[in-house]
Amino acid sequence: MKKIILQLIIVLFFILLKVEGVYSSSPMNYYNITTFEGLPSxxxxAIKKDASGFIWIGTKVGLCRFDGCEVKTYPLLSEDDIWSIEELDSDTLLLGTVSGLKYFSRKTNVTVKLDIPSAIVKSIRKIADSQFLVGTEAGLYFINNHTPRQIFLETGLSPCNHITSIICEDKNIYWFSTADGLGRIDIRTMQPExxxxxxxxxxxxxxxxxxxxxxxxxxxxxxxxxxSFDMSGKKFAKVNGFEHNLIMTxxxxxxxxxxxxxxxxxxxxxxxxxxxxxxxxxxKARNSISSNTITAFxxxxxxxxxxxxxxxxxxxxxIGAKFSxxxxxxxxxxxxxxxxxxxFPNGDKLIGTRTGLFFICEKTGEIRSYSLEKNFSNLRSDIVVFINRIQDKILIGTYGGGVHVFDEKTWSLRDFSHEELFLYGCILNIVDDAKGNLWFASQSGLYQSTPEGHVLKKYDTMNSVLTTNAILCLCVDSMNRLWVGSKFGLFLLDIATGKMRADCFSVPIKAEIKYIMEDLRKDMWVCTDNGLYKIGKDLVVHEHFTTDNLLPDNQVPCILEDSHGIYWIATQKxxxxxxxxxxxxxxxxxxxxxxxLEFNNSVFVSxxxxxxxxxxxxLVYTTTGNINTERRIVSTPIITSYAISNIEYDFPYMDMSEGIExxxxxxxxxxxxxxxxxxxxYANFYEYKLEGYDKEWLKQTGINEVSYKDLPGGHYVFKLRVPGGEKQMQTVDIYVRKSYTFMAGILLMVLIISILVIYFCYRIWKLKKRMTDERMILSKVQERGKDKKAALPEMKVNGILDNLLSYLEHEKPYLNPKLSIGDVAAKLDCTETELSQLLNNHMNVNFSNFINVYRVNEIKKRLNQENLSKYTLKALSEQCGFSSKATFYRVFKNVTGMxxxxxxxxxxLVIKEN
Incomplete structure (x- = not known):
C-alpha cells in the first residue's frame, strides 16, 4: 500500500511539474543601460517605441530617448516622475506624470500641461489624433481636442475610479484595470462596466x-x-505559478x-x-538583467x-555577441x-590569474581556489602565467614562485623540484624536446632539465649569444630545434649540438617575442610587439604582417591554427x-x-x-563552427539629430523639405x-559623404556622429548609407550663407593689392624713364665733348688730373653723397667745363661714374678691414656716399660684374644686407 501511495505521489509530482514547471534559465544575453550610459535615473x-523607431523611456527624474547607440535626455522634463508614455501624432508625445498629463512636442521640446485635477497619471491610450483616454488615481478621463471629460465609475467615489492601466480591444472598446475590478467602456456610448x-x-x-x-x-x-478573464463568458480564473507574487507589469x-x-x-x-x-x-553575471524588480516591459x-x-x-x-x-x-x-x-579532456578547467589559481569541476560544479592566502594550497605566487600538460604532468609556472605540479586525483599542488629555480623562479613557458628533457623560459635565462627537475644546463648572456636573460616563450619544432623568444629578439638553438644563433634568419627579428607556433605546414609563426612573422623551414621570413596589411595592432600576444587551417590571431584588444x-x-x-581589454599569451583549443x-x-571563448564572419544585413541608417553650434535638433521630427540653413x-x-x-x-557601421566638401565616401564603425567645422558658404548635400548601399540612403540639403563681411574684406584686399600694383608699376615706369633721359643727356654731353676735345691744352690737362687724383686720395670727398662736379672744380681751381672735358674726353667717363668707382673701392676696402658684425651692406653703402640701395647695387655690379x-x-665675408 505504501509503495502504491509513493508511486502516486511521484506521478502527481511530475504532473505538477508539467503544469507549473518553473525553471531558471536565461539563454538570452541582456545589455544594460543605466545612469552610466546616460539615463537620468x-x-x-515606462517604455514606448514611436513610429520613427526610437525607444522613449520614462524615469523617476525625466524623459529620455534611445536610438540603439546613445541615450538622449531632455532637461526640460528633469523634474518629472514619468509613469506612462503614448504617441499622439507625428510630433506630440503624451506623458503621464506624478503631477498630471503633459503634451511634449518633439519638434520644439516644449511641454504643455493639460488642466485636469492633480493626480498621478498611470496610463494613457490613444483613440485618434486628437482623442485619448487617461487613467489616473482619481478617475478615468476622455480627452477630445485638449478638452477633458471625466467618466465616473459607479458612484464616482468607488475605489474603481483608481485606474492603473488601459488596453484597446478595437477602435471603440477599451478595457482598464482598477483598484477594485476590471473595467470596460464603449466610447460611442461612454457607458462603463x-x-x-x-x-x-x-x-x-x-x-x-x-x-x-x-x-x-x-x-x-x-x-x-x-x-485571466474570458471576454466571451465574462468569467475570471486563476493563473497558476504566480501565487503571492507582486505583479508590476x-x-x-x-x-x-x-x-x-x-x-x-x-x-x-x-x-x-x-x-x-x-x-x-x-x-556577477555579465549578461543578466540589471534588477529583479521589473517596473515596465x-x-x-x-x-x-x-x-x-x-x-x-x-x-x-x-545581434548577440560572437564571443563569451x-x-x-x-x-x-x-x-x-x-x-x-x-x-582537461573531461571539460574540467584550470584558470591561472593574477590573484591565484582556480580549478573548476564541470560535473559537480565544485570550484577550488589556490592562493598565497590559503596555506593548504602550497602556491608560492598568485601570478600564474603558464599551465599545460607536459608528458604525464600538469605543470604550472608562476611569476616568482617556481613550478608546481597539479594532481588530477586529489586536486592538490606539489613542488615540481626542490632546486631553487623551480621554487622561486619566474617561469614563463615550458616545453619538452624529442629526448624528453624539459626547457624552461625564465626571467634569469633559458634552462634545460631532466623530466624529474634536475637542471642540466643554463643559457644566459654570459655563456651564449643571448642579448638578455628575459626569455618569454619557447617552441620545439618538428626538426627538434628550439625556438627561443626573448625580450629583445628571436634565437634558434640546435638541441643536438647546443649551439645557439640569432643571425640565421633571412631578416633579423629583434622585437619582443611573445609567442611561437608551428603550423600544420611546418611553418613557424612568431608573435612580437612589432607584428606577426611567418618563417619557413629554411629560416626565410616569408611574411611580416602589421597594421599596414592585416593587423589592427602590432602587439600580437598569441596565435592558433584550427583544424580547418584558419589562423586566429590575438592582437592587443x-x-x-x-x-x-x-x-x-x-x-x-x-x-x-x-x-x-588586453589579451595575454595563452590560447587553447578544445x-x-x-x-x-x-x-x-x-576567460574568452568562441565556437569556430558557429561564428559568422559575414557582415549582417542592416537597415538603412537614419539621421537621429543634428546640431548647429551646440544647439541640437531631433532630425526625424523636423521639416527637411527646404534643407538645413x-x-x-x-x-x-x-x-x-x-x-x-x-x-x-558598438555594432553600427555607416558610410557618409558631404557632397561638395568630402571627396569620397567615408566609413565609420561604432561611432555614431560626424562633425564639420567652418564650412565655407555654399550648397552641400549630406548623404548617409550602409557601406556599399547604392540604392538606399538618406540625404539632406545644407545651405551655408556666404558672409557679406567676409566678401567685403576680400574686395577691400583686392582693391588694396590693385592700388599697390599700379603704384609700383608707376614707380618702375618713372625709373626707366629717368634712366633713359640720363643716357640721352650723357650721349649729348659726350658728342659735345668730342667737339671740344682739342680746346683744353695738354699741360692744363695734366695739372688738373694730378690735383684731382691727389684730392680724391687724401680728402675722400666722394664719401659725401651730395658731392657735385662744381664742388670738386672749386677745390681744383678750375671750371666745371674744364673738369668735365678732362673726364669725358681724356678718361672716357662722366663725373658720376668716376666718383662711384672710388666709392665702390672704398666699400671693398672696408669689407675686408671692418668688424662686419657691426654693419650691414646698406649702412656701409651710405657711409661710402651712396644715397640709395638701388643705386648702390646697380653701380657695384657695373663696376665689379657681381x-x-x-x-x-x-x-x-658674412654680413647682413639690411
Whole structure:
C-alpha cells in the first residue's frame, strides 16, 4: 500500500511539474543601460517605441530617448516622475506624470500641461489624433481636442475610479484595470462596466496591470498573482505559478505572457504548456538583467525591453555577441585578470590569474581556489602565467614562485623540484624536446632539465649569444630545434649540438617575442610587439604582417591554427580570423562581444572547435563552427539629430523639405545617426559623404556622429548609407550663407593689392624713364665733348688730373653723397667745363661714374678691414656716399660684374644686407 501511495505521489509530482514547471534559465544575453550610459535615473516606469523607431523611456527624474547607440535626455522634463508614455501624432508625445498629463512636442521640446485635477497619471491610450483616454488615481478621463471629460465609475467615489492601466480591444472598446475590478467602456456610448471576481477565486480585485491575448485578458494583482478573464463568458480564473507574487507589469506576445514582478525578476509563462521561465538578476553575471524588480516591459519584434526600479533598462540586442566569457555557478571569470588556461579532456578547467589559481569541476560544479592566502594550497605566487600538460604532468609556472605540479586525483599542488629555480623562479613557458628533457623560459635565462627537475644546463648572456636573460616563450619544432623568444629578439638553438644563433634568419627579428607556433605546414609563426612573422623551414621570413596589411595592432600576444587551417590571431584588444588560402581576414572587436581589454599569451583549443583566450577581462571563448564572419544585413541608417553650434535638433521630427540653413557666423554642423536595429551599440557601421566638401565616401564603425567645422558658404548635400548601399540612403540639403563681411574684406584686399600694383608699376615706369633721359643727356654731353676735345691744352690737362687724383686720395670727398662736379672744380681751381672735358674726353667717363668707382673701392676696402658684425651692406653703402640701395647695387655690379652679396660670398665675408 505504501509503495502504491509513493508511486502516486511521484506521478502527481511530475504532473505538477508539467503544469507549473518553473525553471531558471536565461539563454538570452541582456545589455544594460543605466545612469552610466546616460539615463537620468535607474528607476524606469515606462517604455514606448514611436513610429520613427526610437525607444522613449520614462524615469523617476525625466524623459529620455534611445536610438540603439546613445541615450538622449531632455532637461526640460528633469523634474518629472514619468509613469506612462503614448504617441499622439507625428510630433506630440503624451506623458503621464506624478503631477498630471503633459503634451511634449518633439519638434520644439516644449511641454504643455493639460488642466485636469492633480493626480498621478498611470496610463494613457490613444483613440485618434486628437482623442485619448487617461487613467489616473482619481478617475478615468476622455480627452477630445485638449478638452477633458471625466467618466465616473459607479458612484464616482468607488475605489474603481483608481485606474492603473488601459488596453484597446478595437477602435471603440477599451478595457482598464482598477483598484477594485476590471473595467470596460464603449466610447460611442461612454457607458462603463465593472467586473469583479467572486470570493471563491480571490478576495481582492486590486489590479495593477493588464494585457490581452486572444479572447482572454490577463490581469496582474497587487499581491495575489495573475488572473485571466474570458471576454466571451465574462468569467475570471486563476493563473497558476504566480501565487503571492507582486505583479508590476504584464505583456503578452507570441503565445507567451511576460510578467514583471517585484523582487523575483521577469517570469515568462508559455500559454502552450504552462511552463515558466524565470529571468533574474545575478550579481556577477555579465549578461543578466540589471534588477529583479521589473517596473515596465515592452516586446518589440523579438527584442525584450525590461525597465527596472533600481537597475535602469535591460534589453536583448538583435545581434548577440560572437564571443563569451566563461562562468560557472558563482565563479565569473570576468572578475579576474586571466593569464593562463588549461582544459582537461573531461571539460574540467584550470584558470591561472593574477590573484591565484582556480580549478573548476564541470560535473559537480565544485570550484577550488589556490592562493598565497590559503596555506593548504602550497602556491608560492598568485601570478600564474603558464599551465599545460607536459608528458604525464600538469605543470604550472608562476611569476616568482617556481613550478608546481597539479594532481588530477586529489586536486592538490606539489613542488615540481626542490632546486631553487623551480621554487622561486619566474617561469614563463615550458616545453619538452624529442629526448624528453624539459626547457624552461625564465626571467634569469633559458634552462634545460631532466623530466624529474634536475637542471642540466643554463643559457644566459654570459655563456651564449643571448642579448638578455628575459626569455618569454619557447617552441620545439618538428626538426627538434628550439625556438627561443626573448625580450629583445628571436634565437634558434640546435638541441643536438647546443649551439645557439640569432643571425640565421633571412631578416633579423629583434622585437619582443611573445609567442611561437608551428603550423600544420611546418611553418613557424612568431608573435612580437612589432607584428606577426611567418618563417619557413629554411629560416626565410616569408611574411611580416602589421597594421599596414592585416593587423589592427602590432602587439600580437598569441596565435592558433584550427583544424580547418584558419589562423586566429590575438592582437592587443582584437582577434583576427585569417584564411591564408583565400587571403581573407576579419577583425573581431567590441561589437562582437570582446571587452576591449588586453589579451595575454595563452590560447587553447578544445574539442577541435572551441577556442579559449586568456584576457585581462576574463576567460574568452568562441565556437569556430558557429561564428559568422559575414557582415549582417542592416537597415538603412537614419539621421537621429543634428546640431548647429551646440544647439541640437531631433532630425526625424523636423521639416527637411527646404534643407538645413546655416548662417555664416554659425557654420559648424554635427550629425548623429543610427541603424535603429538595436544590435549592440558598438555594432553600427555607416558610410557618409558631404557632397561638395568630402571627396569620397567615408566609413565609420561604432561611432555614431560626424562633425564639420567652418564650412565655407555654399550648397552641400549630406548623404548617409550602409557601406556599399547604392540604392538606399538618406540625404539632406545644407545651405551655408556666404558672409557679406567676409566678401567685403576680400574686395577691400583686392582693391588694396590693385592700388599697390599700379603704384609700383608707376614707380618702375618713372625709373626707366629717368634712366633713359640720363643716357640721352650723357650721349649729348659726350658728342659735345668730342667737339671740344682739342680746346683744353695738354699741360692744363695734366695739372688738373694730378690735383684731382691727389684730392680724391687724401680728402675722400666722394664719401659725401651730395658731392657735385662744381664742388670738386672749386677745390681744383678750375671750371666745371674744364673738369668735365678732362673726364669725358681724356678718361672716357662722366663725373658720376668716376666718383662711384672710388666709392665702390672704398666699400671693398672696408669689407675686408671692418668688424662686419657691426654693419650691414646698406649702412656701409651710405657711409661710402651712396644715397640709395638701388643705386648702390646697380653701380657695384657695373663696376665689379657681381652684386654686393655675390662679392661677399666669393670673399667668404658674412654680413647682413639690411
Amino acid at each position: 535607474n528607476t524606469v516606469n 465593472i467586473y469583479r471576481m467572486p470570493e471563491e477565486i480571490s478576495n481582492s480585485n486590486f489590479f495593477i496591470c493588464l494585457t490581452r491575448m486572444g479572447n482572454h485578458i490577463y490581469l496582474g494583482s497587487f499581491n495575489k498573482g495573475i488572473f 504584464i505583456d503578452g506576445q507570441d503565445n507567451q505572457l511576460f510578467v514583471g514582478t517585484n523582487g523575483q525578476g521577469l517570469k515568462v509563462l508559455s500559454l502552450e504548456d504552462g511552463s515558466i521561465e524565470v529571468i533574474s538578476h545575478k550579481e 515592452l516586446y518589440d519584434n523579438g527584442i525584450r525591453w525590461i525597465g527596472t526600479q533600481f537597475g535602469g533598462i535591460s534589453y536583448t540586442p538583435r 566569457y566563461y562562468s560557472k555557478n558563482d565563479f565569473y571569470s570576468t572578475d579576474y585578470r586571466v593569464r593562463s588556461f588549461y582544459m 582584437e582577434i583576427v580570423r585569417y584564411n591564408p588560402i583565400e587571403e581573407q581576414h576579419y577583425t573581431y572587436q567590441r561589437q562582437d562581444g570582446l571587452s576591449g 574539442n577541435d572547435s572551441i577556442i579559449w583566450w586568456a584576457n585581462e577581462g576574463g 546655416l548662417p555664416s557666423s554659425e557654420n559648424t554642423l554635427r550629425f548623429k545617426f543610427s541603424n535603429m536595429d538595436y544590435a549592440l551599440p 652684386t654686393p652679396l655675390e662679392y661677399c660670398k666669393k670673399q667668404n
